[in-house]
Amino acid sequence: MTAFPCGPIEVVGLDGDDTLWRNEEYFADTQEFFRALVAPHADGVDLDARLAENERRNLELFGFGVKGFTLSMIETAIEVSQGRVGASEVQALLDRGKAMLAQPVELLDGVAATVAELAPHYRLVLITKGDLLHQEQKLARSGLAELFWHIEIISEKDEPTYERILERHDIDRSRFVMVGNSVRSDILPVLAIGARAVHIPAALVWTYEHADHDGSVPTLRSIRDLPHWLASTAATAA
Numbered sequence: 686m687t688a689f690p691c692g693p694i695e696v697v698g699l700d701g702d703d704t705l706w707r708n709e710e711y712f713a714d715t716q717e718f719f720r721a722l723v724a725p726h727a728d729g730v731d732l733d734a735r736l737a738e739n740e741r742r743n744l745e746l747f748g749f750g751v752k753g754f755t756l757s758m759i760e761t762a763i764e765v766s767q768g769r770v771g772a773s774e775v776q777a778l779l780d781r782g783k784a785m786l787a788q789p790v791e792l793l794d795g796v797a798a799t800v801a802e803l804a805p806h807y808r809l810v811l812i813t814k815g816d817l818l819h820q821e822q823k824l825a826r827s828g829l830a831e832l833f834w835h836i837e838i839i840s841e842k843d844e845p846t847y848e849r850i851l852e853r854h855d856i857d858r859s860r861f862v863m864v865g866n867s868v869r870s871d872i873l874p875v876l877a878i879g880a881r882a883v884h885i886p887a888a889l890v891w892t893y894e895h896a897d898h899d900g901s902v903p904t905l906r907s908i909r910d911l912p913h914w915l916a917s918t919a920a921t922a923a
């Protein structure tokens with residue numbers, strides 16, 4: 686086990702979906718719509734499980750995001766109905782996917798004030814994964830873009846990706862903390878490369894992202910607690 690990094694933090698990585706803005710709830714709502722639409726054609730099939738299986742398999746081809754999710758819903762609908770779903774059901778699923786992409790950004794409670802409070806004191810990097818165009822649009826709609834030092838929209842949040850980001854921007858890992866809601870994406874790979882991470886759990890977690898940490902990871906109830914956590918970390922290091 687490597688020593689826990691110490692020293693003041695200079696760069697704060699912030700996750701986007703379900704850390705800065707609402708996201709998973711829209712997927713959950715759409716999935717409910719999908720279930721209701723497809724169930725009459727799918728005699729007793731566990732639709733959530735089948736959709737999750739298809740999403741997981743398709744990640745390699747489609748990547749993360751709404752477009753891949755929409756295609757996976759359509760694929761699952763065709764599969765479980767043995768081709769009986771009609772064009773009108775497929776159209777309804779496409780429309781839901783489009784509505785998700787057009788959805789206004791809803792910042793989570795405390796985000797606007799906290800990000801503005803941190804920006805003069807730390808270099809902020811948005812590190813978000815998913816569809817490039819949609820993530821760019823969400824950032825633009827968020828009104829937060831100006832507050833970030835760098836924006837990283839990536840296709841996977843794994844150790845090599847975090848290593849590359851730190852290297853590219855010449856960030857010392859002992860001066861970096863990643864803040865996010867997903868243990869799998871925002872916490873574990875960051876700890877594995879010897880940097881720090883702060884977990885801010887969200888209400889809903891996508892099954893794919895589900896993972897636990899051992900409880901030693903700093904966990905905040907709200908992003909509002911982040912400035913205080915950063916300040917107390919600096920005080921401990923001094």
Ligand SMILES: [Mg+2]
Nearest residue numbers: 700702703866
């Ligand atoms: Mg997230």
